[in-house]
Amino acid sequence: MTIAGVLPVFQTPFGPDDQIDRTALARQFDWLFANGADGVVLAMVSEVLRLSSEERDALAGLTCELAAGRGVSVVSVGAESTRVAIRHARHAEKVGATAVMATPPALHQADEEQLFGYFMSIADAVSVPLIVQDASGYVGANLPITLQARLHAELGDRVLFKPEAHPVGPRLTMLREQTGGQAMIFEGTGGLYLVDSFRRGAVGTMPAADLVWALSAMWRALCAGDYPRAYRIAGPLALMVSLQTSLDGFVAIEKHLLVKQGVLASAAMRGPVGHFVDAQTAAEVEVLLDLLRAAVADE
Template sequence: MPRTAPGGILPVFQTPLHDDESIDFETLSREIAWLYDQGADGIVMAMVSETLRLSSEERDELARQACGFGRERGQVVISVGAESTRVAIRHAEHAERSGATAMMAIPPVATACDPADLLVYFRALLKATSIPLIVQDASGYVGRPLPIGMLADLLGEYGSERILFKPEATPIGPRLSALRDATKGEAKVFEGSGGIALVDSYRRGIVGTMPGADLITAIIALWKALEAGNEARVTRIGSLLTDIVSLQCGLDGFLAVEKHLLVKQGVFTSTRVRGPVGFHLDDETRREVDRRFEALMAAVQSN
């Protein structure tokens, strides 16, 4: 039987690397424990975990270790998307064997699949496993927006305990509402903008958020303020969160800033990212990130 569908605050962990670019599993364990200690409901291995820059064997080992470090304390979602259905199934089966709470899948990014082929791809993952699937529209980074009608069809086939969604195509808010309305409010949706669209998405009915690991303290404070209806605190934290996330340009921008802030908070010892990369954190941007981070943390700590 499928496991209970995930929800709440599920940060996407960053993958720490040694100088030789091998995975630093000791630091990963510390990062995951730190995320749970801050109040996260679970963890996610996804694109900003650098999955697209890992070999299949490395992805398997990262998934196995993440499940081992995290599953006793909460939910663990593992990204399984790949360029072929066969490889995606391999990752999906491995994620389930490793103890994942759910899997998440982007569609192939190098192929302009039509909706019929995408349905075959996602159905194959569901057939091969029994855990919930979060369909990730990662077109904010790569690929093309997923058709709303296709997503509604999947939900109609499998139900909201087996199929969930992480829509990232722009404009995020209107597309989120379109998915909600096309499914008569049954779609369970995660926000995935790093937090920049969290307030608007919350008001449109999301069941959770998948932010970066670096700003988890602020995300949790904002989520609690939203649930409490504390509009003054929502505005104060939300605007400062938007300020800092706006500096994270594209996937490599998120990688650079998030690893810098994890070092700043004593979680990581290195900001190394696997290259080639499309964004480097220069000194002036680093100082501005630090300034905005300090302002955000001051707002989080205030009453």
């Protein structure tokens, strides 16, 4: 399957017992595909780092099962050790993932040679494509462009990239230039830099799930060359993303919006939590949601 377009990172719903709510997850997937998603991604804002290995296995399986026949499924396998990352990657492939995605270890800053070995080991352990995620916009350190270019030289079209280090646009161009324009790259900042990234050659976006209908409309507009429509949507979307200044900030607002739109019944997060949606933030989010709906409806 083609790995491109709008691939939202879904939010993991938790029930009153703090267990994964499978019924709510299935409802979220139905909503995502009904609103233009080309696939789904299990990753950082899915609270994957707050799950046990058994829960990650179960959620990976559910992701692939619920996406089957509707779009691609990408499973995050990044870990603090190569051994654990390989374990998650092999399981993801076994349960049917279209691709695996890996962040580098976040708790320590490894040198380029060690990181090259880490990513190559994951790629060698599976036959599906590997998406290299530089999540340094909110965790860890920047991945060198030279490292990403080396991975592309070794793996070719078996490797894709989700760069989130700033400045996003110039770094995207640098990676494209160092791979002869061949690197397949996803915008990964919630749509904040999607127009610029598209102009620079991005093949898609991996936003959160809460505003998939807006990102899908924006992506389709860009593909059709309708930049005025894309920019109309980009305005309120950028203001919304600007409120999300940390990993927990993303999760808290995204879950709040999914509840507001009737997709989830609960915005519960696994604790301890570093960000909450207070009354003023909620009010601002709802103003921006209305503006975004109006921008999408404006043909």
